[in-house]
Amino acid sequence: MYSYRKPIRRKKSRKSKSLYVTAMVLAVLGIFAAKLLVIFPTVYATADIQDVKLANTLAIPWPAYGQSAVGVKGHGVVSASPNQSARPTASVAKLVTALAILEKKPLVNNEQGEQIVISDADIAIYDFYLSHQGVVVDIKPGQSISQYKALQYMLILSANNIADISAKWAFGSVDEYTAYANDMIKKMGLSTMHIDDASGLSPKTISSAEDLVRLGEYALDNPVIADIVAQESIDLPEGTQKINTNVFLNYQGNGVIGIKNGLTDEAGGVLLAAAKRTVDNTQLTIISVVMGSERYFDSQKDAVALIDPTVSALSGSASIAAGTVVGHYDVPWGENADVITKEPITLNKWTNALDASYVELYPITTTTQKGTVVGKMTVPQDNANASEAQIMLDSDVNNPSTKWRIMGLINKTSY
Structure with a gap:
């Protein structure tokens, strides 16, 4: 006798689906944890030779x-x-x-700019400075002075009266x-x-x-x-x-x-x-x-x-003194960290410390303490050689707080 048995449709395993979701959640949490606890956010460096100390025998x-x-x-x-x-x-x-x-109110050379019209109140300014023996320019109500002419005065x-009148204008x-x-x-x-x-x-x-x-x-x-x-x-x-x-x-x-x-x-x-x-x-x-x-x-x-x-x-000869600021690190979660020369740099000419000098700063990728060498400064000398000196952090660069990291992730701050 012929008989027909309806095929049984197997349900997908709830267990395998649950494992997949769990793996995805763990992956996301792993990325979140890495950014929250492990990855050190980007700290950008800026080189800036700010000062040169004279070090020669000629006194000012x-x-x-x-x-x-x-x-x-x-x-x-x-x-x-x-x-x-x-x-x-x-x-x-x-x-x-x-x-x-x-x-x-920007101007370019040879441009007179807007007109400043003298008012009755401006006469009181004139009288004030005149009574204090200050330098004044004669004015009268209704008179017009161009912005450029006011700057000349x-x-x-x-x-003095034109300084006040121009500022008020x-x-x-x-x-x-x-x-x-x-x-x-x-x-x-x-x-x-x-x-x-x-x-x-x-x-x-x-x-x-x-x-x-x-x-x-x-x-x-x-x-x-x-x-x-x-x-x-x-x-x-x-x-x-x-x-x-x-x-x-x-x-x-x-x-x-x-x-x-x-x-x-x-x-x-x-x-x-x-x-x-x-x-x-x-x-x-x-x-x-x-x-x-x-x-x-x-x-x-x-x-x-x-x-x-x-x-x-x-x-004459000169030196860049130890402790001279030559750059800084932009620390998004705290105060910027200055970079300073570790030792004096001697130059045979002061002008060598101008445009020909350059600073190389290394990236900061972890907590870094004050005094850590983070780069070098190179200054050309007349003999075609160059002076190199280590430069170091002038303050600590610490890990950001957990709160800052969480807010950074929420606000999609780039690490």
């Missing part, structure tokens, strides 16, 4: 009063008198005002300007500087001589400011001409190209000067600052007098 003849510093445009402060502190800057602060205005004539008020300016100089790394006003009359507008050298670098990097501070005179609307208050500007062929002078009772005489010079066949812009002279012209002549001794000093 610092004035006996106040404080002074010298530098090289593009290479920072190279030497300074030992008594650096934050002191009133007088009208040198107008360079900050000009930089802030040009950051807010500020930087060539040192007009660009930022809405002098208070809003000072807030902006202090944020700007903080980003510039000018740690001793504080801006309390637009003109520099306030004794609370302060800086060290070293930071004024650095301010000079920023100012000369701006082509509009560099052009204005090099102008020996300015034509006024009534047809008269006034000379730059920086009286040593290109005086008797001294090569001075600017940049700003100042005088108040609290600051004394101040001059931030710059001059083109050739050092070992390399053209450099030397920057000098003298602050705090009792007699106004002492700071002017003494700042200019620092330039040639600086050239002589730069022409």
Whole structure:
């Protein structure tokens, strides 16, 4: 007898499916655990040769009063008198005002920019500075001054009323300007500087001589400011001409190209000067600052007098001091870690420490302690050889916290 049996359909094993899911979960957890507990996140390095210390027998003849510093445009402060502190800057602060205005309302050379219309309130500013024996430019309500002309009045004539009027025009008020300016100089790394006003009359507008050298670098990097501070005179609307208050500007062929002078009772005489010079066949812009002279012209002549001794000093041997910052590691979960020279590096010429030098930094892939060698610095010498020196961490680079790792994974932060 023929019979038919219906085939039995076998169900897939629940056990094998469960094992597959478990394996996938374990794989994901393994990747998560590796990133959470094992893999060291990327720590990027930045090389930056920040400073070179003079080490030769030629002393810089610092004035006996106040404080002074010298530098090289593009290479920072190279030497300074030992008594650096934050002191009133007088009208040198107008360079900050000009930089802030040009950051807010950029100009290019030969462009006049927007018109600043003089209001009745601006006359009160004029009267205030006139009563305090400050330098002013005559104005009247309804008069228009171009942005470029205002910058000329500020930087060539040192007009205090125009500094305030321009700051108010660009930022809405002098208070809003000072807030902006202090944020700007903080980003510039000018740690001793504080801006309390637009003109520099306030004794609370302060800086060290070293930071004024650095301010000079920023100012000369701006082509509009560099052009204005090099102008020996300015034509006024009534047809008269006034000379730059920086009286040593290109005086008797001294090569001075600017940049700003100042005088108040609290600051004394101040001059931030710059001059083109050739050092070992390399053209450099030397920057000098003298602050705090009792007699106004002492700071002017003494700042200019620092330039040639600086050239002589730069022409001699030099060293990069142990502990000089030459780079840093960007640590996303903590403070950046500076990289410093482990030992002094001796050079037979200071200019060898400029553009020809380079720093090689190794990647950091694990917890690394302060003092660990993380790279090398190479400086060419005249004999076609090169000096090499080890560079090391100036602080610890520790593992990130578990919380930071978890947040990094949640936010898809790249390791």
